[in-house]
Amino acid sequence: MSRPFGSGNLFADVHAHLADEQILDLVAAPGIRITRIVSTGHVTDWQTSDEDEWVLVLQGSGTLRFAGNDRMLVLGPGEWCHIPAGARHRVEETDPHQPTVWLAVHFPDGEA
Amino acid sequence: MSRPFGSGNLFADVHAHLADEQILDLVAAPGIRITRIVSTGHVTDWQTSDEDEWVLVLQGSGTLRFAGNDRMLVLGPGEWCHIPAGARHRVEETDPHQPTVWLAVHFPDGEA
Numbered sequence: 001m002s003r004p005f006g007s008g009n010l011f012a013d014v015h016a017h018l019a020d021e022q023i024l025d026l027v028a029a030p031g032i033r034i035t036r037i038v039s040t041g042h043v044t045d046w047q048t049s050d051e052d053e054w055v056l057v058l059q060g061s062g063t064l065r066f067a068g069n070d071r072m073l074v075l076g077p078g079e080w081c082h083i084p085a086g087a088r089h090r091v092e093e094t095d096p097h098q099p100t101v102w103l104a105v106h107f108p109d110g111e112a
Numbered sequence: 113m114s115r116p117f118g119s120g121n122l123f124a125d126v127h128a129h130l131a132d133e134q135i136l137d138l139v140a141a142p143g144i145r146i147t148r149i150v151s152t153g154h155v156t157d158w159q160t161s162d163e164d165e166w167v168l169v170l171q172g173s174g175t176l177r178f179a180g181n182d183r184m185l186v187l188g189p190g191e192w193c194h195i196p197a198g199a200r201h202r203v204e205e206t207d208p209h210q211p212t213v214w215l216a217v218h219f220p221d222g223e224a
Binding site: 005006007008009010011012026027029030031032034052054056058066071073075077078079080081082083084087103105107108 | 117118119120121122123124138139141142143144146164166168170178183185187189190191192193194195196199215217219220
């Protein structure tokens with residue numbers, strides 16, 4: 001076995017106040033990226049990706065808004081959403097009282 | 113947008129006693145599989161996969177043992193481990209007092 005076994009704790013080094021949303025790569029391999037995201041009240045601009053994104057909230061909460069059908073989804077601990085490639089969306093709100101810890105998995109569009 | 117936005121809660125329908133470890137596919141696309149696993153004290157046999165596996169414990173605890181270097185790793189909530197393809201390992205113990213909820217992401221060996 002030449003490769004190391006990566007391991008860690010998603011709740012380690014979570015800062016209460018960040019200037020910007022913090023994105024940490026846990027796995028970056030061909031065809032997949034697994035990241036931890038920490039938001040301390042941050043929101044995002046509208047965005048569209050050419051990859052699918054699967055997001056999970058581990059702590060705090062995050063509100064996703066989707067363009068088109070104007071669907072809104074509030075995620076709390078344990079709640080996940082699969083955002084298909086091409087879906088225009090934004091993070092409209094994150095918990096103002098505590099850091100929101102997300103896990104995000106990016107992978108190629110299954111329908112491409 | 114033709115595809116639905118899948119969403120759910122990893123803590124929904126977690127049963128306190130299961131005859132076998134329960135595996136639920138959340139995403140199954142070419143090159144990636146994201147599953148929720150619930151163990152109620154279950155262990156596994158030794159296993160080796162030709163894919164990488166990234167596992168996270170959300171609730172409870174799980175002890176992984178790896179062959180060769182005989183390394184052991186106890187994972188609690190928020191703790192993750194990247195198990196490379198080819199690494200012989202087993203789940204040696206899971207929390208006997210409450211269900212252990214895992215997230216597992218399977219993807220092709222990055223070094224293949």
